[in-house]
Amino acid sequence: MKICVLIKQVASEDSSLVLNDDKLTFDSGSINFVSNEPDTYALEEALLLKENNNAEVTVCTFGSDSCRQVLKDALAKGADNGIFISNEGIDDSSPINIAKVITSCIKDQNFDLILSGLQSNDIGYSQIGLLIAEYLDTSHASLVMGTEILDNNNKVKVKLELENGWFQWSELSLPSSLTIQSGINTPRYATLKGIMSVKNKEVKEYSKDNISYTENNNYKVVERFLPQKSKETMTIDGSPDEIAEKMLDVLKNKLRLVQ
Amino acid sequence: MEIVVFIQSIDGIPNNNSLESLCAAQKISETKNGNVHAITFDKDVANNLTTFDLANIIYVSNDELKDYNPLYYLKSLELLCNEINPNLIICGHSYQTRDWVPRLSARLDYPFISDCINFSDEGEINFTRPIYQAKLNEKISLSGNGIVSFQAGSFSKDELAQGNSSINEKSLDLSGVELTINPGERFKESADGIDLSTAEVIVSIGRGLSKEENIPLAKSLAEKLNAQIGASRPVVDAGWLDHSYQIGSSGQTVSPKLYLAVGISGAIQHLVGMKGSKNIMAINKDPNAPIFEISDYAVVGDIFEILPKLIEQL
Numbered sequence: 001m002k003i004c005v006l007i008k009q010v011a012s013e014d015s016s017l018v019l020n021d022d023k024l025t026f027d028s029g030s031i032n033f034v035s036n037e038p039d040t041y042a043l044e045e046a047l048l049l050k051e052n053n054n055a056e057v058t059v060c061t062f063g064s065d066s067c068r069q070v071l072k073d074a075l076a077k078g079a080d081n082g083i084f085i086s087n088e089g090i091d092d093s094s095p096i097n098i099a100k101v102i103t104s105c106i107k108d109q110n111f112d113l114i115l116s117g118l119q120s121n122d123i124g125y126s127q128i129g130l131l132i133a134e135y136l137d138t139s140h141a142s143l144v145m146g147t148e149i150l151d152n153n154n155k156v157k158v159k160l161e162l163e164n165g166w167f168q169w170s171e172l173s174l175p176s177s178l179t180i181q182s183g184i185n186t187p188r189y190a191t192l193k194g195i196m197s198v199k200n201k202e203v204k205e206y207s208k209d210n211i212s213y214t215e216n217n218n219y220k221v222v223e224r225f226l227p228q229k230s231k232e233t234m235t236i237d238g239s240p241d242e243i244a245e246k247m248l249d250v251l252k253n254k255l256r257l258v259q
Numbered sequence: 260m261e262i263v264v265f266i267q268s269i270d271g272i273p274n275n276n277s278l279e280s281l282c283a284a285q286k287i288s289e290t291k292n293g294n295v296h297a298i299t300f301d302k303d304v305a306n307n308l309t310t311f312d313l314a315n316i317i318y319v320s321n322d323e324l325k326d327y328n329p330l331y332y333l334k335s336l337e338l339l340c341n342e343i344n345p346n347l348i349i350c351g352h353s354y355q356t357r358d359w360v361p362r363l364s365a366r367l368d369y370p371f372i373s374d375c376i377n378f379s380d381e382g383e384i385n386f387t388r389p390i391y392q393a394k395l396n397e398k399i400s401l402s403g404n405g406i407v408s409f410q411a412g413s414f415s416k417d418e419l420a421q422g423n424s425s426i427n428e429k430s431l432d433l434s435g436v437e438l439t440i441n442p443g444e445r446f447k448e449s450a451d452g453i454d455l456s457t458a459e460v461i462v463s464i465g466r467g468l469s470k471e472e473n474i475p476l477a478k479s480l481a482e483k484l485n486a487q488i489g490a491s492r493p494v495v496d497a498g499w500l501d502h503s504y505q506i507g508s509s510g511q512t513v514s515p516k517l518y519l520a521v522g523i524s525g526a527i528q529h530l531v532g533m534k535g536s537k538n539i540m541a542i543n544k545d546p547n548a549p550i551f552e553i554s555d556y557a558v559v560g561d562i563f564e565i566l567p568k569l570i571e572q573l
Contacts, residue, residue, distance in 0.1 A: 013524070016547075017391060095361075096370045123390050123397075124527075125373055127361035134365035139439035140329070142358040161509060163354045165502070166445045173439040183496030218403035219370035222385060227396045229552055236558045243560050244568035247540070250556055251573075255517055255538055257460060257484060258573060 001055040001153050001174075003046045004083075004106055006116035006129060007039040007074055009067040013121070023223040035070040038117025042180040044187040045147060046115050047078045053149050056080050058109070062102055063087050068203070075198045076190035082203035089208040094219035099131030104213045105206045107136060112153065114177040118143060126179070133177035141170055142179040260293030263345040265336065267355055271303035276351025278416035280409045283378065284349045285312065285420050290380040296343055297424075298336070300324035305426045312422030323433050327442065329359035334436050336363055339429075345404070347384075352408035354509075364406050371406040372399050374527075376413045393527045393549040411508070411531050453487070453503045460486035460517045463506055463533070466493040467522020467543060467562060474499055476566055477521050483573035489513065491529045507532035522562050525550030542566075 011017060011031045018030035046057045059074040060083040061067045071082040085105050091097050106114075114133070119126035126142075133140035145167065146159035153174065160168045161181055236246045251258050264284045267274040284295045294314035299305050305318035317339060323331045340348070348363070350356045352374045364371035375386040376396075383400045386407055390397050401407070455461060462481040468474065481488050489511075490504040506513055507529040518536035523529060525541070525548055533539070540556040541548070542565060551557040558565065 011391065013392070017394060019395075094370050095373075096364060096368070099365065121392060124392075125371075126357050127364070127371060127373060130358070130361035131365045134362040140358075140362065141440070143354060160442075161354070162445060163509070165447055165510070167448060168442055168445045170440060170442040172441070176439075183492075216368055216370055218401055218405050219372065220400045220402070222398040222400050224390065224395050224397045227389070227393070227552055231553065231555065233551060233554050233557045236556055237560060240560065240564035240568050243558060243565050244572060247556075247558060247565070247569055248572050250540070251484070251517075257517060 001049075001053055001112045001149070002058070002110065003049060003055050003113045003115060004058045004060055004109070004111040005039070005043045005046045005074065005079065006102065006114065007043060007059055007061050007070045008036040008117075008120045008122075009033050009061065009063055009070045010036045010120055010122040019224055023225065024221060033066055033069065035073055036117055036120045036122070038119060038121070038180070038182045040117070040187040041182050041184050042115040042117050043074050043077065043079065044185045045180055046113070047188065048185060049113070049147065049149065050078070053153065055112075058083060058111070060102065060106060061085065062092065062098060071203055072198050073190065075201045076194040077188055078194060079201075081201055084203050084205050085211070086205070086207040090211070091215060093221045094216065095125040095127040095131060096216050096219065097213070099128050099135060100213040100215075101211055102128065103132050103135040104211050106132075110175070112174045112176075113156065114138070114175070116177075116179050118179050118181055129177045129179045136175065136177070138175040138177050139172040140177045141172055143181045144178045145181050145184055147178065260288065260291040260347065261296065261343055261345045262288055262293050263296045263298060263340065263343060263348045265348070265350045266297055266299040266304055266308065267351060267353055268299060268301045268304045271301055273299070273304045273307065274351055274353060275416060276353050276409070276411045278419065279411065279414040280349050280351045281311065282414040282416055282419045283409050284347075286414070287347070287349075287378060287380075287384065291384070293346075296345070298339060300335070305428075309424050309426065310421060311424060312420040313424040316424050316426045318426050318428045320428055320430050321433055323436075327355060328438070328440060329362065330436050330438060330440055331433055332359050333362055333366060334433050335431050337366055338431050340367055347401075347404070348406040350406070350408045352410045356408050360406060360408065367404070369404045369406050370401070371408070372401060373408050375407055375409050378407075389527050393525060393530065393552070394547065410527070412534065448502065455487055455489055455504075455506065455511050455513045455515075458487040458513065458515045460484050460519070461489045461506075461513060461515045461536075462486045462519045462521060463489035463491065463523060464494055464500075464521050465491040465523030465529075467524070468494070469522075471497070471499045473563070476563075476570075480519075480521070480566055480570055480573075483570055484517075484519070486517075486519070491523050491526070520550055520554075521566070523550050524548045525552070
């Protein structure tokens with residue numbers, strides 16, 4: 001069985017995110033790059049499926065040269081090979097175009113399963129894995145909380161998280177594209193042996209010249225900006241003692257929650 | 260401009276977020292002189308919609324649509340959109356929307372602007388959506404056809420324009436759909452443990468509490484304030500507290516007199532569940548934490564230095 005995991009490189013949570021004058025891109029010094037955390041759960045799920053079902057795991061990313069790092073990290077954890085799709089000269093600002101590009105690079109590989117994180121922690125479309133399901137005409141499931149391969153690798157049974165604390169089991173014919181809910185497993189760390197093995201693993205490269213797709217130009221990012229505050233906020237700061245005292249004052253005299 | 264709004268429902272009750280999005284559709288149609296077509300798969304919901312000002316209510320009566328299956332939903336909307344040729348399709352940004360609407364986007368080649376919080380008419384319509392866990396917003400322009408989903412609470416269903424609309428009942432040919440997806444019965448994991456919806460005060464803990472061993476610190480604060488404990492998703496995922504404590508889009512929605520957020524950065528999925536609180540006080544080391552955007556009291560500092568001192572004085 002062949003599994004593809006889609007992993008995105010994103011700004012880490014502690015990045016300061018300073019916008020350039022174009023109001024679209026960020027000062028590169030203000031961003032630390034990491035693998036998108038939700039995608040690391042998708043990778044772990046693939047590696048667990050590999051251990052139990054004799055699968056081959058391919059990791060795929062789309063982005064600038066720095067994104068090769070997320071492939072290296074995934075290969076070190078146990079993925080078998082990688083696909084790097086360069087975004088140079090390609091519009092990567094609309095989900096529909098991103099999905100078309102990735103589809104065109106993976107469609108001939110006949111993956112049985114495509115796994116991705118529920119959403120990315122940067123732009124957060126939460127669409128790519130599901131758009132690809134449609135382009136490849138596979139089954140799909142989102143917010144997957146558990147997976148089990150059935151029926152001689154012909155089906156996957158998934159546990160889904162619905163709204164308001166409801167869950168559901170669903171049976172899907174393979175091939176399928178699943179978006180994985182965070183917290184479903186405990187992502188492993190790379191071992192030294194794993195890190196050493198990376199250089200022997202193959203990474204296929206794709207760029208503008210060997211990708212064909214029909215671009216949709218309806219979706220354009222106009223600008224990025226700091227949100228306007230919707231309410232008056234009183235800042236409480238100072239030494240720990242001062243802060244505790246000011247908080248107590250609010251709890252007592254403004255909110256009247258304590259005597 | 261033709262605008263289609265899909266009204267999600269369960270057991271004859273329309274999803275709130277769908278009604279809010281219907282209100283957004285009415286407002287967009289006002290500025291663009293458009294027609295709003297509401298689509299529902301439930302007869303009772305269709306009847307409820309007749310009191311709103313809509314160009315058209317389409318009720319699809321097929322048995323295949325009684326329970327949610329993304330493949331039947333997709334085929335139905337594909338067929339209906341082929342007739343209506345909408346410029347814009349609008350839905351609430353629910354879990355269900357996130358499951359099937361991306362595929363509709365691919366099928367119709369309508370880009371999907373997901374999780375929006377507002378729109379503005381600047382010739383083209385622009386939509387605003389939060390990015391980077393709500394630390395920033397971005398404005399997306401839509402030229403040509405597209406799909407938009409609005410986050411819960413972005414519009415108010417109380418502002419829906421009233422009217423007298425009629426129902427157009429349809430039955431669609433869904434026989435060609437190959438069922439590669441077979442959902443089972445819905446179920447709940449645990450009997451509803453804690454009900455936070457009526458709590459007066461909630462001390463809610465987030466990842467900033469660092470480790471499970473620090474939970475007693477938050478609990479003793481809660482005790483002093485006569486408060487209930489709540490949590491953000493990472494805390495539940497890490498197993499520090501049971502799922503029933505979770506507040507946010509996949510947990511409970513609360514509106515206490517005081518919501519005291521301890522070490523919660525304020526991911527959008529969390530904010531959805533608590534932004535209706537009367538007073539919000541948040542403690543966080545990072546002065547740029549998104550939770551402060553909606554806080555009445557922003558306490559900037561170290562939880563582990565502040566809380567012991569506060570507890571001592573209470």
